[in-house]
Amino acid sequence: MDIINVNGIKVYGYHGALNAEREIGQYFIIDVSLYLDLMSASKTDALDETINYAEVYQLIETDVKNNPVNLIEHLGGRIIDQLFTTYDKINEIKLTVTKPSPPIDGHYDNVSVTLNRKRVS
Numbered sequence: 001m002d003i004i005n006v007n008g009i010k011v012y013g014y015h016g017a018l019n020a021e022r023e024i025g026q027y028f029i030i031d032v033s034l035y036l037d038l039m040s041a042s043k044t045d046a047l048d049e050t051i052n053y054a055e056v057y058q059l060i061e062t063d064v065k066n067n068p069v070n071l072i073e074h075l076g077g078r079i080i081d082q083l084f085t086t087y088d089k090i091n092e093i094k095l096t097v098t099k100p101s102p103p104i105d106g107h108y109d110n111v112s113v114t115l116n117r118k119r120v121s
């Protein structure tokens with residue numbers, strides 16, 4: 001199984017369980033790995049034999065910018081559902097949503113959740 005990775009997608013959004021997060025917003029970072037067969041693309045050099053990662057970036061940026069939710073788990077699940085629906089070639093997805101600076105007191109680098117999903121045929 002081959003992998004397309006798009007790493008470090010940084011988008012300003014308004015997701016969070018606190019009112020302040022909905023009002024002020026913050027940056028979110030998305031890392032996504034798409035598991036699919038890239039044999040044909042590797043042989044044919046044809047863009048339509050793979051998934052255009054520029055389109056993947058745009059789908060994720062648009063989703064994170066809009067329709068705020070409480071949990072980064074829910075945000076990640078919503079993105080995954082869109083990716084599976086949009087691209088039939090994808091067999092599995094690993095996606096991490098990171099909040100670099102959540103409004104939580106303490107000393108830590110960041111918070112994140114990682115979701116691993118297989119296509120349910």
Ligand SMILES: Nc1nc2c(c(=O)[nH]1)N=C([C@H](O)[C@@H](O)CO)CN2
Nearest residue numbers: 016017018070071072073102103104
């Ligand atoms: N597992 C999670 N825990 C928490 C989340 C979340 O999205 N997933 N979110 C929050 C708040 O929005 C936090 O960022 C600010 O208090 C708390 N815990």
